[in-house]
Amino acid sequence: MATIVQFQHVYKSFGDHEALKNIDITFQEGETTVILGPSGSGKSTLLRCINLLEQPERGQLTIAGTTIQLDKPIVKKDKLAIRQSTAMVFQSFNLFPHMKVLENVIEGPVTVLKQSRAQAVEKGKTLLHKVGLEHKMDSYPSQLSGGQQQRVAIARALAMEPQFLLFDEPTSALDPELEGEVLRVLQDLAEEDKSMIIVTHNLNFARRVADRxxxxxxxxxxxxxxxxxxxxxxxxxxxxxxxxxMQLY
Structure with missing residues (x-):
């Protein structure tokens, strides 16, 4: 049975502002969905509600067989199940500055997934090669460009073996040349039929990679x-x- 992310009648407000209004949507496994819209339209809020970084006031969320009624307190077990099914890549990289690149990538698999260090290191090196950064595995984040840091963040997300990858404006902090480095990695993932939900402002990228x-x-x-x-x-x-x-942007 295919894994899905599904919202049913979801509402999210911040004070008097309704950020999401009666959202009914299903995201399919193996599909790249790009979310577009003007600033303040609810794009990032929708993405953050998927892994409960923001909790809606009403509605229902289903991921990988776990269903949560959002108007009730969420038990720790269900929240953990949701978050283990997804991995988020932010626009600000969020790498651990005191850890080398490889350590950043293997931290989650070792501490959360309880993989052996040897297994995590082997996979971490493979993922860094995938994003073109195996030669940087002993560097610290401060020694990398913004594009390189974001590619490390993508490798770190992949290391958690999520069913859905969530990207919140992953290139908005980068200049065009470095943006291209990251977009090429995302395009490769789309071609591998990874399950991705991407908030972006880049229409050319959306046109190339999105199934939906x-x-x-x-x-x-x-x-x-x-x-x-x-x-x-x-x-x-x-x-x-x-x-x-946006074409004039």
Whole structure:
């Protein structure tokens, strides 16, 4: 049975501001979904609700067979199950500055997944090779460029063997050349049919890698469909205006 992430009738507010309004969405295993929309539309909030970095007030969340009623207290066991099914990559890298690159990658597998250090090191080296950074495994984060740090963060997320990878504006802190390094890694993962949900502002990247596009505005889903339908056959005036504005960005 395929693994899914599913929201049913999900609402999330911050004070008087409704960030998400009655979200009904299912993300499929093996699919790359890109979430687009203007600033403040709820993109990052939706992503952070998937692994409960933000807890909605109402609705239901299902991941990998674990279903949570979000208007009730969440027991530790269920929260752990949700978080072990997902791994988040942030725009700010969030590497441990006092640990070398390889140590950053193996920390989670050793302490959380209880892998042997030897097993974690072997896999960590493989993942660093995958993102083009095996030669940097003994460096500290401060010795890396921003693009290299973000690629280490991706390797660290992959090391946790999540069913879904979540990316929150993973290149927004990078200049265009370094952004390209990271986007190439994400494109390789998409071609391997990794299950990914990506919030980004980069329309060219979205067009290349997404199986599916979500467009959010004012906390609601304005579009949910194929990449081709979004970019080539979309008659929604608001979305057309967004695409034109972002192409000038």
């Amino acid at each position: 596009i979500l467009f959010l505005e004012n906390g609601e889903i304005l579009f949910d469909g194929t990449t081709d339908a979004f970019f080539e056959h979309n008659n929604n005036e608001r979305i057309q205006a967004f695409i034109q504005a």
